[in-house]
Structure formats: structure tokens, C-alpha cells
Amino acid sequence: MTVLDALVEVQQNQDPTLAFRYACRVGMCGSCTMVVNGRERWACRTLLASLGTGVVTVRPLYHFPLIRDLVVDMEPFTRKMKAVGAAFVAKGEATGFAPIGRDSRERRQIDPAVECIGCGACLSACTIVGWNGNFAGPAALNRAFTLMADSRDGAGAERWPTLLSEEALLRCHGQANCTEVCPMELSPTDSILKLRRKSIFQLVSRGRRLDTRGPAC
Numbered sequence: 001m002t003v004l005d006a007l008v009e010v011q012q013n014q015d016p017t018l019a020f021r022y023a024c025r026v027g028m029c030g031s032c033t034m035v036v037n038g039r040e041r042w043a044c045r046t047l048l049a050s051l052g053t054g055v056v057t058v059r060p061l062y063h064f065p066l067i068r069d070l071v072v073d074m075e076p077f078t079r080k081m082k083a084v085g086a087a088f089v090a091k092g093e094a095t096g097f098a099p100i101g102r103d104s105r106e107r108r109q110i111d112p113a114v115e116c117i118g119c120g121a122c123l124s125a126c127t128i129v130g131w132n133g134n135f136a137g138p139a140a141l142n143r144a145f146t147l148m149a150d151s152r153d154g155a156g157a158e159r160w161p162t163l164l165s166e167e168a169l170l171r172c173h174g175q176a177n178c179t180e181v182c183p184m185e186l187s188p189t190d191s192i193l194k195l196r197r198k199s200i201f202q203l204v205s206r207g208r209r210l211d212t213r214g215p216a217c
């Protein structure tokens with residue numbers, strides 16, 4: 001029995017008002033992510049047996065507005081994605097499929113970071129997000145990394161002002177709480193460090209000082 005099975009059981013037999021979110025039930029959509037026994041986890045992929053004996057606690061994700069019971073408003077997640085320009089923007093005219101080989105350096109660099117399912121566990125675990133709601137946060141910066149490393153994307157120049165602002169790459173303290181809880185085993189921490197490295201080349205090549213007054217995320 002999983003934590004999600006247990007919640008369904010409670011809802012069906014004890015408290016029909018209990019609110020929680022789920023969809024795929026097989027660890028693909030991330031919508032059932034919550035804090036179980038003090039740690040962000042997929043409810044649908046967390047076996048009660050794996051939690052040992054004793055009381056199992058559940059609570060909604062941290063750092064998101066609460067709607068009801070275990071359901072949170074994911075608005076901060078999408079707002080942060082939009083703030084860093086998380087949508088792919090094709091470079092020039094599309095002329096067919098881009099020839100990026102599966103073994104290419106570019107592909108190997110991006111692949112470990114692309115499987116984000118938007119569950120929000122990383123934002124919930126990030127103490128910097130908790131301290132500063134304007135921080136872009138791990139998921140958005142991880143997504144920005146995949147785009148900035150993608151030779152087909154043409155919006156890098158527009159993203160840099162936000163990425164170089166005080167509320168993005170600079171703000172991360174590298175605690176890796178995000179990486180520890182990501183159910184897809186991504187490492188937003190690594191993505192942020194790689195983006196920071198790129199940002200140094202960017203600044204040097206432009207002969208610019210770091211502008212720390214960028215827009216809020």
C-alpha cells in the first residue's frame with residue numbers, strides 16, 4: 001500500500017472531505033507530491049512499508065499557498081518559470097529537425113536535466129525559496145540551464161538579465177536540498193553551478209560587471 005492508497009482509503013471510508021491531488025498514480029505527473037514524514041515525496045510511489053512502523057505524517061508542500069488540506073496553489077512554480085523565460089524560443093527559421101546527435105556533448109550535457117515533471121518538491125525543500133519568495137528557485141533555473149545549453153534556442157540574450165540578477169543564480173547557496181528530494185533524480189544544484197560557470201564567460205566576453213538589480217522572479 002502506498003501513501004496515496006492510504007489517503008484514498010481515508011477519503012472513501014473516514015473523511016470524504018479530505019482534499020489531495022493526484023492524476024497518473026504511477027509516478028509520472030508529480031501532482032501527488034507532498035511532505036511525508038518530513039520529506040518531499042511522491043505519495044503514489046511511497047510505500048507505507050518503506051516508512052517503517054509508527055505514525056505516518058503528511059502535510060502539503062512548503063512555500064506554496066495552501067488551498068485546502070494537502071492541495072497547494074502551484075502559481076509560484078509557474079511564475080518563476082515565466083520569470084526566467086522557461087519557454088523554448090526557436091533560433092531563426094525552423095528548417096526541419098535539428099541534427100543534435102544522442103552522443104553529442106550538447107545532448108550529454110542537457111539530458112540529465114530534462115526530465116522535470118513540475119512536481120514542486122524542490123521548491124518546497126529549498127530554504128532560500130522559503131526565505132525569499134523572489135528567488136527563481138531550483139526548477140526554473142534547472143529549466144533555464146537546459147535552454148541555455150540548447151543550440152536551437154534563440155532567447156539566451158533575453159534570459160541573462162534575469163539570471164544574473166540578485167534573485168537567480170547569485171541567490172542559490174548550493175545546499176542541494178532540491179537535489180536530495182527530486183523524485184526524478186535531477187540535480188538542479190548542478191544545473192545552477194553550470195549556469196554560473198556560463199555566466200562568468202558571458203560577463204567576461206561582454207566586459208560587464210554583474211548587475212545585481214535585476215527583476216524579481
Ligand code: SF4
Pocket residue numbers: 030115116117118119120121122123138139142178181182183184185186188
Ligand atoms: S526539478 Fe525535480 S523536484 Fe523540482 S519540480 Fe522538477 S522533478 Fe520536481
